[in-house]
Amino acid sequence: xxxxxxxxxxxxxxxxxxxxxxxxxxxxxxxxxxxxxxxxxxxxxxxxxxxxxxxxxxxxxxxxxxxxxxxxxxxxxxxxxxxxxxxxxxxxxxxxxxxxxxxxxxxxxxxxxxxxxxxxxxxxxxxxxxxxxxxxxxxxxxxxxxxxxxxxxxxxxxxxxxxxxxxxxxxxxxxxxxxxxxxxxxxxxxxxxxxxxxxxxxxxxxxxxxxxxxxxxxxxxxxxxxxxxxxxxxxxxxxxxxxxxxxxxxxxxxxxxxxxxxxxxxxxxxxxxxxxxxxxxxxxxxxxxxxxxxxxxxxxxxxxxxxxxxxxxxxxxxxxxx
Amino acid sequence: xxxxxxxxxxxxxxxxxxxxxxxxxxxxxxxxxxxxxxxxxxxxxxxxxxxxxxxxxxxxxxxxxxxxxxxxxxxxxxxxxxxxxxxxxxxxxxxxxxxxxxxxxxxxxxxxxxxxxxxxxxxxxxxxxxxxxxxxxxxxxxxxxxxxxxxxxxxxxxxxxxxxxxxxxxxxxxxxxxxxxxxxxxxxxxxxxxxxxxxxxxxxxxxxxxxxxxxxxxxxxxxxxxxxxxxxxxxxxxxxxxxxxxxxxxxxxxxxxxxxxxxxxxxxxxxxxxxxxxxxxxxxxxxxxxxxxxxxxxxxxxxxxxxxxxxxxxxxxxxxxxxxxxxxxxxxxxxxxxxxxxxxxxxxxxxxxxxxxxxxxxxxxxxxxxxxxxxxxxxxxxxxxxxxxxxxxxxxxxxxxxxxxxxxxxxxxxxxxxxxxxxxxxxxxxxxxxxxxxx
Numbered sequence: 160x161x162x163x164x165x166x167x168x169x170x171x172x173x174x175x176x177x178x179x180x181x182x183x184x185x186x187x188x189x190x191x192x193x194x195x196x197x198x199x200x201x202x203x204x205x206x207x208x209x210x211x212x213x214x215x216x217x218x219x220x221x222x223x224x225x226x227x228x229x230x231x232x233x234x235x236x237x238x239x240x241x242x243x244x245x246x247x248x249x250x251x252x253x254x255x256x257x258x259x260x261x262x263x264x265x266x267x268x269x270x271x272x273x274x275x276x277x278x279x280x281x282x283x284x285x286x287x288x289x290x291x292x293x294x295x296x297x298x299x300x301x302x303x304x305x306x307x308x309x310x311x312x313x314x315x316x317x318x319x320x321x322x323x324x325x326x327x328x329x330x331x332x333x334x335x336x337x338x339x340x341x342x343x344x345x346x347x348x349x350x351x352x353x354x355x356x357x358x359x360x361x362x363x364x365x366x367x368x369x370x371x372x373x374x375x376x377x378x379x380x381x382x383x384x385x386x387x388x389x390x391x392x393x394x395x396x397x398x399x400x401x402x403x404x405x406x407x408x409x410x411x412x413x414x415x416x417x418x419x420x421x422x423x424x425x426x427x428x429x430x431x432x433x434x435x436x437x438x439x440x441x442x443x444x445x446x447x448x449x450x451x452x453x454x455x456x457x458x459x460x461x462x463x464x465x466x467x468x469x470x471x472x473x474x475x476x477x478x479x480x481x
Numbered sequence: 482x483x484x485x486x487x488x489x490x491x492x493x494x495x496x497x498x499x500x501x502x503x504x505x506x507x508x509x510x511x512x513x514x515x516x517x518x519x520x521x522x523x524x525x526x527x528x529x530x531x532x533x534x535x536x537x538x539x540x541x542x543x544x545x546x547x548x549x550x551x552x553x554x555x556x557x558x559x560x561x562x563x564x565x566x567x568x569x570x571x572x573x574x575x576x577x578x579x580x581x582x583x584x585x586x587x588x589x590x591x592x593x594x595x596x597x598x599x600x601x602x603x604x605x606x607x608x609x610x611x612x613x614x615x616x617x618x619x620x621x622x623x624x625x626x627x628x629x630x631x632x633x634x635x636x637x638x639x640x641x642x643x644x645x646x647x648x649x650x651x652x653x654x655x656x657x658x659x660x661x662x663x664x665x666x667x668x669x670x671x672x673x674x675x676x677x678x679x680x681x682x683x684x685x686x687x688x689x690x691x692x693x694x695x696x697x698x699x700x701x702x703x704x705x706x707x708x709x710x711x712x713x714x715x716x717x718x719x720x721x722x723x724x725x726x727x728x729x730x731x732x733x734x735x736x737x738x739x740x741x742x743x744x745x746x747x748x749x750x751x752x753x754x755x756x757x758x759x760x761x762x763x764x765x766x767x768x769x770x771x772x773x774x775x776x777x778x779x780x781x782x783x784x785x786x787x788x789x790x791x792x793x794x795x796x797x798x799x800x801x802x803x804x805x806x807x808x809x810x811x812x813x814x815x816x817x818x819x820x821x822x823x824x825x826x827x828x829x830x831x832x833x834x835x836x837x838x839x840x841x842x843x844x845x846x847x848x849x850x851x852x853x854x855x856x857x858x859x860x861x862x863x864x865x866x867x868x869x870x871x872x873x874x875x876x877x878x879x880x881x882x883x884x885x886x887x888x889x890x891x892x893x894x895x896x897x898x899x900x901x902x903x904x905x906x907x908x909x910x911x912x913x914x915x916x917x918x919x920x
Contacts (some may be wrong), residue, residue: 178692257808277810278694279764298812300694335694362697363688396681 169468172476173285173292176301177342185346189311192457192464196315199235199459209238212269212470216242217259218295219275224430224455225295225304229272232462238269256280257287264288269470272462273297278335291469293462299333299394305429306339308461310347312454313384316425321348326378326420328354329388329410329437332361333395336429337388341367354378356410358399375410379419386427387412387438403436413439425450489910491515493531494869497540499524501547501861502844512545514867517909522861540871543904546843548580548611548868550850550859551824552748553724553796555817556613557888558604559597560589565801565888567601570821571610573887575914577822578903579797580868581851581858582611586618587645593618593629595637602638610913612868614640614856619658619669623647628658632665640854643670643724646771646800646816648706650676655710659719668854670722673706673731674698674772683812685758685773693764695812698773704730711738711745722853723747725798727772729782736791746853747791750798751820751827752893754783760893766807766814767891770798774893787845788836794853795845797824801889818893822885826899829874833900839874869907876902 168187177185198204214233216226226242233240243263245255256275263271270291273281278298285292296302314320325344331337331353341364344351351369353360360371372378379385390406400406412426426442426449434440443449495511499522510524513535531537551574557565565573574582584601586592592601592615605613617639621627631642642662649655649671662669679698684690686697707723711734714721726732726747738745752760752770757780760768768774786792800817807814828846831837837845851859858868879898882890906914 256810275810277812279812280810282763283810298694298810299696338692338694361691362686362699363691366688367692 170472172469172472173294174303174465174469175281175285175292175294177303177306177339177346178301180342180346182346185307185310185343188307188461188464188468189314191468192307192311192461193315195460195463196457199456204235205237206235207237208467209233209236209470212238213267214238214240214270214272214466215263215268216240216295217263217271217273218242218244219256219273219280220296222274222295225274228455228458229295229462231459232466235459236463236466238466256284260284260287264290269473270466291473293465293469296335298335299338300335301339302335303339304458304461304465305336306343307465308454308457309340309386309427309429310343311457311461312427312450313425315457316450317383320344323349323383324352324381325349325384325386326352326354326382327386327388328375328378328412330359330390331355331364331388332359332399333391334388340386341369352378352382354410356400356406375412375416376419379416382420382424384425384427385412385417385420389429389431390433390437407436411435411437411439412442414442417442424448427451427454430455487911488516489514491520491535492538492910493527493535494538494540494545494871495527495531496542497545497871498542499861500544500840500843502840503848503860504862505840506861507840512861512869514907514910517867519861519863519865519867521863543871543873545869545871547847547859547861548870548906548908549578549824549846550856551579551582551797551799551821551846552794552850552854553750554582554584554799554821555587555801556584556601557801558588559600564803567604567613568608568610569886569888570799571605571608571613573799573819573821573885574611575906575908576886576903576918578825578870578872578906579611579821580870580906580908581614581856582821583614583616583640583854585643585645586616587623587647591618591623592616592639593621593623595630595633598634598637598639609908609911611908612858614638614854616641616643616645616670618642619644619649620654625650625654628654628661631662631667635665635667640856641668641670641722644672646672648672648674648676652709652713656713656717659713659721660717663717663719666720668720668722670724671706671710673703673710673723673726675702675705678702678705683769683773684761685775687758687776689758689761693761693811700728700730700775700779703728703772704734707731707734711735711743714745715743718744720744725750725753725772725796726786726792727753727775727779727783729779732782732786732791736786736789739791746793748794748796748850749783749787749792750796751823752798752818754780754787755827755830756780756893761811764811766809766811767818767895768893769811769814769816770818770893771816784831784836787831794850795824795828796850797821799887801887802891803889807891818891819885819887819889820892821887823880823892823894823899825872825903826878826901827894829901830899832874867907867910870903871905872901872903874901876900878902
């Protein structure tokens with residue numbers, strides 16, 4: 160009963176991005192996700208809510224963590240999960256996105272979880288299929304389930320998001336995680352700071368409602384949360400910084416720089432980490448403050464919450480793919 | 482002339498509002514043509530009726546102007562006939578009131594030798610639709626290294642020289658091209674975009690690109706190239722023309738250079754004064770253009786440049802792309818939009834919005850482009866070719882793909898309500914389009 164009431168507050172067919180969602184909609188997704196955290200810690204983790212439903216993970220980029228997380232989420236809810244990895248290098252680019260979408264659509268899936276190297280790909284796909292689409296990361300645009308799992312991790316540790324100061328550090332330019340987190344944290348009333356060399360800060364990002372710093376010491380001052388980003392060297396064409404050594408010296412998170420944040424500041428990272436590049440190994444493994452493994456745990460719960468809400472919406476609107 | 486069998490006799494276009502930007506004429510009157518030529522275009526002509534031996538076309542009070550002259554379009558032929566051919570481009574042109582068009586050399590093969598210039602002219606003549614002229618490439622194969630036989634290409638019919646949608650990047654080659662071209666008083670046309678600043682870029686750099694997670698092309702990519710080439714033109718005495726100028730700083734630099742007396746001209750295209758980067762919305766690939774749609778402040782600067790005359794000409798920038806090239810994620814989709822059939826109505830928005838009067842707006846797409854490239858076109862005067870456009874400047878219609886004659890449907894104005902409709906297009910005295918002709 161409470162489930163039905165909660166689902167009404169996330170009324171959309173897809174989860175394509177955080178931008179434009181209301182605080183209520185985000186809270187609905189987080190609340191539902193949180194309800195799965197305990198279940199995932201039990202010996203019997205399986206429910207049958209999605210029995211008979213088909214979930215397809217369609218990944219055009221290499222991914223182990225996110226794909227596994229979506230796969231576990233679907234299976235724990237009792238759905239049938241298929242993984243499709245399409246290497247973009249082996250096929251003529253782009254054509255496959257729509258062609259593959261049409262092919263998969265004909266197999267009547269209920270939810271497509273898609274990751275693609277081009278911004279806007281999830282949106283384009285959602286226009287061509289009858290099922291629900293979850294954006295599992297599109298280019299440098301958005302990665303909504305990552306922002307949701309980050310928010311759930313913070314909320315469980317701090318009890319709220321409102322009023323917290325969150326520093327997002329590193330390769331903002333190429334990061335869909337940063338964009339989704341900026342939208343989510345701003346919407347929920349947190350203060351967002353970005354810390355990076357000027358070459359990794361996108362033009363006009365201040366207009367998204369963030370404060371930009373180029374100095375870790377200043378930027379981390381009194382922060383509640385320190386969110387590190389992976390340096391995405393595979394997306395870098397040309398030189399954005401002179402060397403990994405210099406980058407780590409000025410922008411890598413070590414205890415010296417971390418000392419400027421609040422004493423109980425949480426350390427987060429969406430993974431996979433480059434130890435010694437953006438984060439010192441010791442800091443990453445700091446048992447008291449690093450919540451990096453907890454983020455992974457929340458990831459499964461968030462994807463379960465999202466899958467459940469979207470299938471409910473399909474049932475409610477009668478927009479089933481038949 | 483050995484009069485062809487179908488050479489038209491005398492035709493009177495009566496009951497018209499004559500608009501001739503070259504002479505400033507805007508008055509009720511009529512035009513008399515004989516064969517392929519205008520005999521007379523006068524206010525008050527045939528007020529007391531048309532002689533028996535003259536065929537009468539009653540314009541019913543509509544506007545009659547010279548056919549449009551479009552100095553920047555892609556034919557697709559030779560090389561990309563699946564996107565557009567000279568025949569389909571010709572049909573799109575006459576449906577849009579365009580009677581003369583100048584195609585870019587980015588064909589396959591590149592228009593960099595005399596045989597290709599002649600091929601295009603011969604193929605276009607065969608279709609008997611809009612008259613087609615072409616640019617010659619500045620450098621062989623558009624490779625940016627070795628200049629073409631410009632003087633011979635010019636004799637074969639190339640009206641000016643450009644590497645088309647590719648910028649000529651090497652400053653040394655550009656200065657040589659300008660200098661050599663000045664020997665024969667030839668015009669060099671540049672697509673001003675510094676390529677090293679646009680690597681991976683797919684839209685205007687700024688907040689919108691950041692939100693969409695798309696790599697940006699900064700305004701500086703245009704103005705840097707414009708500033709450099711103005712210096713080179715000044716140094717060599719060559720004539721430089723910048724195509725599809727899109728940014729406020731570039732327009733300001735051109736304005737100042739002109740004031741100093743540098744031989745520099747420029748054009749823009751309708752998307753740059755009628756749209757801004759927000760037209761991309763949620764990754765609309767029909768709005769992916771080169772140069773990219775810019776910020777609203779740039780759009781306003783383009784309008785101001787048209788109003789004060791810094792921008793000399795409006796060209797369609799017609800670049801057809803098939804569905805396969807546009808139905809892709811934004812960063813993978815091809816650049817470019819069609820424009821032949823929206824050139825008139827979107828330019829007339831400048832009139833309907835009160836920025837320009839009708840004569841000035843039409844001048845940008847008739848007499849001024851003809852004068853820039855030395856074409857015998859774009860004027861209503863006795864002895865000129867009978868290339869005419871009869872249109873209703875106020876009639877509204879909506880741009881939809883079923884109304885477009887172009888083989889490709891990638892209009893950046895898709896879905897836009899516009900005002901200004903072509904009723905009839907006449908080329909060399911023959912009616913080649915009448916409203917109602919099916920796409």
